[in-house]
Amino acid sequence: MDALRKTSLVAGGCYVLTFASIPTLTLYAPVREADYLVGSTSETPVVAGGVLEVIVALACIGTAVALFPVLRRQGEARALGFVAARVLEAGGIFVGVASLLTVVALRRAGAGADALVTGQALVALYDSMFLLSQSLMPAVNALLLGSLLYQSRLVPRVLPLLGLVGAPLLVAADIGVLFDLWDRLSPVTAIAALPIAVWEFSLGVYLIVKGFRPAPITTGTRDATG
Secondary structure (H helix, E strand, O other): OEHHHHHHHHHHHHHHHHHHHOOHHHHOOHHHOOOHHHOOOOOHHHHHHHHHHHHHHHHHHHHHHHHHHHHOOOOHHHHHHHHHHHHHHHHHHHHHHHHHHHHHHHHHOOOOHHHHHHHHHHHHHHHHHHHHHHHHHHHHHHHHHHHHHHHHOOOOOHHHHHHHHHHHHHHHHHHHHHOOOOOOOOHHHHHHHHHHHHHHHHHHHHHHHOOOOOOHHHOOOOOEOO
């Protein structure tokens, strides 16, 4: 297996792994209850959701680190920007997870009714971090990575085109959320996020199954590694 095939497998695997956080929509439901700090519901789903999001954050960084040696040949500044954007996205995820785990810690410490407002504020912090890290940053990532892959032809152009088209839609949806035109979980937001979701999942599957297409920027990098 040559070096490029290994790179595509790692990058593709990391991209597919970023979808591990999908169950958090259900897992985080208990912590959104107004009386969670004084309630009796299980803490396990919230903690499990946090673990899943940590995995996603690490996978985000993994996609960029794995692809950087290849993408830098097409555009080093954009490739480096992609790495930075992914790290920033992961950092936002960590902050969001930490806020929810703090709510769990307050509950375990028996903070009681006096801390209900604090708990709700921490949940609101998570929502704000989600909007910035897991909604806005994927649009930035799509513009950076999509343009690099579209120009290099390492994958079929229809894949990065999905990302390039979906990026402005996602940004528009996020602006709507910021100005309270619709909710973060509204159908409008879900529809706007669909092209980016399809782009990232399809890219991951393609890299795992097919790998990179032959392209000028990969000349001399298909060295056998055993």
